[in-house]
Amino acid sequence: MKSTFGNPRIVFLLSFILLFISINVYGVRASPDKETLYVNGFDSTYTEWSTSGISPYINDSDDYIYAKNGGYTEGYFTFTDTAHSSDTLNSVEICFECYQQGSGEWFEVWIYDGSGWSDMGDIIPDTSYGWKSMDISSKIDSWTKVDACQLYVVYQKAAKADYTYVRRCYLYVDYTVGYNLNLRVLDWDLTDAIQGAIVYKDSDYKISDEDGWANWTQISGTVEIQVKYFGYWVNSTSLTMDSDKTIDLRCKLYDVKVTVLPDNQQGIIELVNVTVLNSTQNQIKSGITDASGQTYLTNLPNNTLTFTVYAKSDYSIVIGNVTQLITNDEQALGITANQNYGNTSIPWFMTIIAGIILTKGKKRWWLKKEEI
Amino acid sequence: MRKRNLPISLFLIFMLIGLVLAAAYLYYEWQISLTAATPQVRFFKWSDESLYNTITLSCNVYADAWVKDDNATHGIKNTGSTAKTTYIWFESITGGSNVANVTIFVRNETGTQLCYITTDGSSNIGEASAQSWNCDAQGIKTDTLKIWVKGASAVGAVTINLGMKTSE
Numbered sequence: 001m002k003s004t005f006g007n008p009r010i011v012f013l014l015s016f017i018l019l020f021i022s023i024n025v026y027g028v029r030a031s032p033d034k035e036t037l038y039v040n041g042f043d044s045t046y047t048e049w050s051t052s053g054i055s056p057y058i059n060d061s062d063d064y065i066y067a068k069n070g071g072y073t074e075g076y077f078t079f080t081d082t083a084h085s086s087d088t089l090n091s092v093e094i095c096f097e098c099y100q101q102g103s104g105e106w107f108e109v110w111i112y113d114g115s116g117w118s119d120m121g122d123i124i125p126d127t128s129y130g131w132k133s134m135d136i137s138s139k140i141d142s143w144t145k146v147d148a149c150q151l152y153v154v155y156q157k158a159a160k161a162d163y164t165y166v167r168r169c170y171l172y173v174d175y176t177v178g179y180n181l182n183l184r185v186l187d188w189d190l191t192d193a194i195q196g197a198i199v200y201k202d203s204d205y206k207i208s209d210e211d212g213w214a215n216w217t218q219i220s221g222t223v224e225i226q227v228k229y230f231g232y233w234v235n236s237t238s239l240t241m242d243s244d245k246t247i248d249l250r251c252k253l254y255d256v257k258v259t260v261l262p263d264n265q266q267g268i269i270e271l272v273n274v275t276v277l278n279s280t281q282n283q284i285k286s287g288i289t290d291a292s293g294q295t296y297l298t299n300l301p302n303n304t305l306t307f308t309v310y311a312k313s314d315y316s317i318v319i320g321n322v323t324q325l326i327t328n329d330e331q332a333l334g335i336t337a338n339q340n341y342g343n344t345s346i347p348w349f350m351t352i353i354a355g356i357i358l359t360k361g362k363k364r365w366w367l368k369k370e371e372i
Numbered sequence: 373m374r375k376r377n378l379p380i381s382l383f384l385i386f387m388l389i390g391l392v393l394a395a396a397y398l399y400y401e402w403q404i405s406l407t408a409a410t411p412q413v414r415f416f417k418w419s420d421e422s423l424y425n426t427i428t429l430s431c432n433v434y435a436d437a438w439v440k441d442d443n444a445t446h447g448i449k450n451t452g453s454t455a456k457t458t459y460i461w462f463e464s465i466t467g468g469s470n471v472a473n474v475t476i477f478v479r480n481e482t483g484t485q486l487c488y489i490t491t492d493g494s495s496n497i498g499e500a501s502a503q504s505w506n507c508d509a510q511g512i513k514t515d516t517l518k519i520w521v522k523g524a525s526a527v528g529a530v531t532i533n534l535g536m537k538t539s540e
Contacts, residue, residue, distance in 0.1 A: 349535055
């Protein structure tokens with residue numbers, strides 16, 4: 001009987017299936033919120049422990065270090081760097097696979113965080129190989145410190161003791177997968193970047209920079225985005241952070257064309273200041289009217305705003321004041337300057353020839369030129 | 373003492389009585405009226421298209437700011453069949469310290485500036501500073517008026533009397 005594996009077609013099919021499975025298995029990531037960073041280096045600063053195998057000795061189960069003399073030190077060991085700087089670091093543990101031959105043995109764990117060394121406590125091995133861990137989050141609390149982390153160990157023992165062996169060590173990093181969130185605050189027609197807006201991400205907030213950006217890292221889950229400008233909410237958005245995102249926030253910030261008119265509505269007024277205030281009397285925007293009596297005020301919040309018109313060279317005299325709901329972009333607004341003005345009367349006379357007419361006699365005597 | 377000739381005296385008396393009666397006749401029988409010749413160039417009111425010999429324009433004035441009325445309520449129309457050289461001037465100004473500048477422009481219907489007069493409230497006052505333009509016999513066409521007034525740093529009531537006349 002011919003073997004199944006002797007059939008080339010079946011072999012080809014099985015190979016294809018195995019290839020498919022291997023690709024998919026390879027593509028499945030490990031738990032996205034845990035990472036083990038094994039020891040990857042040993043600089044021989046301290047070499048009092050005995051070693052077996054190849055440096056750095058405690059990176060795999062074939063090699064190990066061991067000691068039985070109290071106070072013996074071994075280090076410094078370094079760890080693999082992480083690639084999760086955009087994620088949220090939750091906790092860091094250091095784990096040792098170790099055992100003691102006797103009893104009453106332990107070793108001190110010293111950790112370097114990039115700026116100094118700290119005694120993180122003692123590890124007491126079991127009498128057979130097993131994993132022991134220690135939380136070092138109090139010292140290693142950032143990805144930078146994770147990458148800078150180094151280790152040395154100091155063997156300690158009670159009166160009666162024997163060898164302690166350590167054959168593997170790693171940092172066990174717990175994190176939450178996070179993404180970059182780049183938000184750009186723009187006006188309604190998406191032409192102006194808005195500086196100084198308060199951009200909320202849930203309860204956290206940032207102030208948009210001169211290019212309108214408010215950026216976060218290590219963001220995951222669903223977040224509520226809101227934008228406040230001069231005290232008014234101008235955007236509200238919900239985002240699901242399942243990838244890095246760069247988003248333009250189109251805010252209800254409208255451009256308004258203001259025309260200032262005299263009280264009698266005859267003509268326009270040039271060279272007056274139009275200032276827009278919010279409800280707490282903070283200035284949002286101001287402009288000077290041009291030869292058409294107009295000023296173009298950009299990026300006003302969608303709300304009821306106060307427009308005040310000032311005259312005089314130092315703009316110290318209020319000549320008009322209105323409150324207006326701004327509801328759409330390119331809104332036209334006329335303001336009548338009905339305060340603190342004078343009236344100019346301009347009588348105009350046509351000079352003509354006048355005379356006496358005797359209507360019955362049909363005779364006329366021109367007398368003189370005069371104004372009537 | 374010199375004696376007056378009686379016939380001559382009577383003649384003078386009758387002459388005097390005759391003049392009085394003639395004057396009385398003119399007064400009672402003839403219609404004497406003071407009237408004016410209708411001028412050829414007149415003010416034209418845009419809203420009702422009526423013509424006037426006298427108008428009063430008005431303008432609000434604000435501190436250090438220009439009020440620019442580029443299409444005043446009235447224009448100037450030559451109703452005749454011949455062109456007239458027309459003169460305009462500031463006759464007098466009351467409260468001139470309340471304005472920094474008053475300028476009156478005359479433009480034709482296509483917007484071409486024909487003439488203007490300007491004052492800072494005290495200068496260029498009187499007929500001697502009149503400016504002129506040739507006001508065409510335009511039929512339905514009417515020259516428009518622009519009135520620009522800039523207030524002084526403190527404003528109040530101003531009265532600006534303007535004059536206009538045409539060549540004979």
